[in-house]
Structures are given as structure tokens and as C-alpha cells.
Amino acid sequence: MSRWDSHTFTPAAGTRVHAAALGPRDTPEVVCVHGLGCSYRYWLPFARALAPHARTVAPDLPGFGRTRGPRRALGIRQLSLALADWLRATGRGPTVLVANSIGCQIVVDLAVHAPELVGPVVLDGPTFDRRARSLWTQTARLLRDIPWESPALWPPLLTSYAECGPRRALRTCRYALDDPVESKLHLLRTPVVVARGARDPVVPEAWAREVTALLPQGRLLSVPGAGHAVHFSAPGALARVTLDLLPGRARDTDGDAPR
Template identity: 35%
Template sequence: MQSTTLSTVQVQGFTLRVRTTPGPETPAAPKAPYVLIHGLGMTHRYLDRLRAELAADAVVHSVDLPGYGPDPRPLAQLGVEEHAALIIGALTALGVRSCTLVGHSMGVQFITAVALQSPTLAERLVLIGPVVDRRRRTVVEQAVSLGHDTLRESPSANLIVYSDYLRTGMRWYLRQLLPMMEYPLERAIERVGCPVLVVRGGRDPVARRRWCRELAERARHGSLVEIDGQPHVVQHSAAGAVAAAIIAFSGRPSGGGAAFLPEASDGSTGKLED
């Protein structure tokens, strides 16, 4: 794999750091890049395995949002819409005109808002471990689920997650948490025009099956894939399987009709009707 380059982009006075990994040296046909967006309290680090896998197919940009990297925490509170505008600004500065947006956990809210603010930029959306379940939209319920998930994650995943939490700091984490808890993802996804793939780990206690299926069904062109036996940070624990699902999804026609449910790791398939 070719080396990754780091770009620092200033948008509206905020700093975003973007790590770019080139795609294949001799691609069969140029593809739109993948853009990876992390969740609350995190950085690019728990997306690194997925970035390496996707780079076999196309260019990959992995974004560190303001306040989550080594830069000082912004003074202003940033909601979902503000994060989306910053992502659009950063990608515009990098010359990205169309892409497959991949978000994890609360990162799915950001990319959904990007698709609504800039429909031409979002060619496809991939929602990995999406939050927040409308039936469990309280801080306590989410905290309990995250605690359960910790027991299911690998030591390497937990090390990345909790070291990033410490770097982010509790004050910035809580300032971003409350507005994101209120974001109505289930209604926003109904207004997205591009194809949507929902991905969950089969043992994810945060993004549960009923919720993920609901999101895929609410999307105009939605699909769902479940990676059997995997927890919330499925893109780290099963990067190859997640990348394979995303690459297959990005290669499908973007027309309407019934949405194919990609093959899961247990070999099962199915359909979701638009």
C-alpha cells in the first residue's frame, strides 16, 4: 500500500486534519474516493484498518474533526449541521466533488447531514453502527450499551477507544454529546436521495438489529448488512468483511427498486423493499 499523506485544512476558522491514502496504481476504472468520518470522542485511528482495506479499491480520505486531534478544543459548540458544513468545506478544499461517505456511530449523523446539505457531493452513504436509536435516546441507556460493548471489543479496539477518549477530554465530549443525542437520524435518512448501506456487528449492543433495519427501510434506496459475531467497532475487528461490503455496495448501480441485502459472514442474504 502506498504511503498516507496528512493535510491540515482550515474551514471557517476550524482545523480539520485529513489523512489520504492513494488507491490502486492502475485502477481498472477511476472511482469516487471514500471519505471516513469518526464518531464522538474518536479520531481516525480506529478507522485505520478499514482505510487500508478500502485503499485497494480507491483513494481514501480519513478526517479528524475539530477538537478530536492534537489541536486545541474549539470555543464554540458544534452541532451536527455545523460538523457537516465543515466536512463539506474540507472536501471542497481538497478538490473532492463526489464520494462515498462512510461514518461510524455518531459519525453517521454528520455524513447524513452532509448528504442533505450537498447532495451532489454524497454519491453513497455507509452508516456503520448508527446512533442514536430512537427507542433508547437517553444518555444513561447509551452509556450502559457502550459499557456492555467494551466487554465484547478486542483489547486493541478498547485501547484505541479509551486513549482517544482521554485525548478528547470529558468537557469537549459532553459539549458535543447532548446536541447529537437529539438528532433525528430516522427522519433525516428519509430525505437522503442517494443509496444508503447500513452496517452493524451482529453483537453490537449500541446499534441494534431492529434499529438498523428500520434505518435501511426508511432510506429511499437502503440496504443492510450484518457482520456476524462482531461488536460496535466492527470496522476495526472485521475490517476486511466491512470493506468487502462497502466495495460491493459502491460498485452497484444507484437506481431504485428493491435493495439487495449483501451477503453476511454467515452466508445469509435477503431483501429490503424501497
């Protein structure tokens, strides 16, 4: 399984939303929501780790990856509305959602206006620490994260950033910095795992603990040695907790779970 096994383009959110998928069609499904400037590409290691137990579907939100977007960048609410439209257009929901970085903010916002679409959730590196909502602070933290990420992350990441362009990435980041995610966490009323790489400077341990405490059904997972992109650098660890959230799969994967 070196590649995604299918690509679809679905009319939704005023565009044609691209999504890549990997895994058997007769298994439970997991939908992945990418972070700032990213796309379906950097979810592939995680999708491989989940197969053959689950099918991973990774959509590109408008303006990112292979999904065309409007000329102006979209804010967190607009991106979560786009995700909701795609989920409805494809007949999904409630579904297991795994999100990374500002994708976590998008999923949390989804619970504000479309809670019926939200199943169990994994928040992988949830942004932004409310004590550090500064573009310069976050840029410095991202630079400190570089040594803790796999070198294999950079090709898919750079390709994705080239697709969305620096202007869209910067504007989206500013929208995300203005999003008070902590005020909405109580609306996620499904089981939620907050996953944090133990080396992640973007998501300090204190912030990860605060996020977890604000969730009605939250628990914290710390992944040793990992940085901000746990799903890429430690996909097996994230896959194991994700499988625990799937219907009928809880705690029954001993002996054949991802490593």
C-alpha cells in the same frame, strides 16, 4: 502498510482540518467520518483492508483528533457544515462516505444542506436508537459493547478521547442525542448500506431495520460476531460492501477482495 502514508492540514471550517490517507492515489477514494470522541486513528484497519483497491481518507472534525476546534463543542449541524467545508476545500464530492456511530448522523445531516457532496454511503453502527435517547441508557449499552470489541481498539480510542477531552465528548453526545436522525434519512438518495455488528448493543436490530426501511435505497448488512465498531473488528466485511459502492467496481472484485 502499518501506517498512514500521508497527513494533510487543509484550511477549512475556521481551522486547519487534519486528514490521514492510505492507498494508491490512482484508485477510487473513500472518505471516513469518525464517531464520538474518535479520530482518524481507528480507521486504519479498514483503510488497510480497502488497499490496494481504494484510497482511504480520514479527516478529523473540528475539536477531535489533530484538528483544533472552538472552545465550545459543535452540534451535529455544525459538524456536518464543517465536513462540507472540508470536502469543498479539498475538491471532493460527490464522494463515497463511510461513517461510524454519530458520524452516521453527521453524514445524514450533510444530505440536508449539501446533497451534491454525498455519494454512496455506508452507515456503520448508526446512532441513536430513537427509543433510547438517554445518556444513561446509551452509557450502559456502550459498557455492554466492550466484550465484543477488539482489545486493539482501546489504544487509538483512548488517545483520541484524551485529545478531545471529556467535556467536549459529553457535550457532543448530548447534541447527538437531540438529533432526530430518522426524520432526515429520506434525504439520502444515494445507495446506502446500513452495517450492524450482530453483537452491537448500541444499535439494536430493530433500530437498524428501521433506519434501512427509511432510506430510499437502503440495504442492511449484519456482521456476525462484531460489536459497534464493525470497521475495526471486521474491516474486511465492511471493505467488501464499500468496494461494491465504488464507481466501476460493483461486484467485480471476486478473487481479490478484502477478507
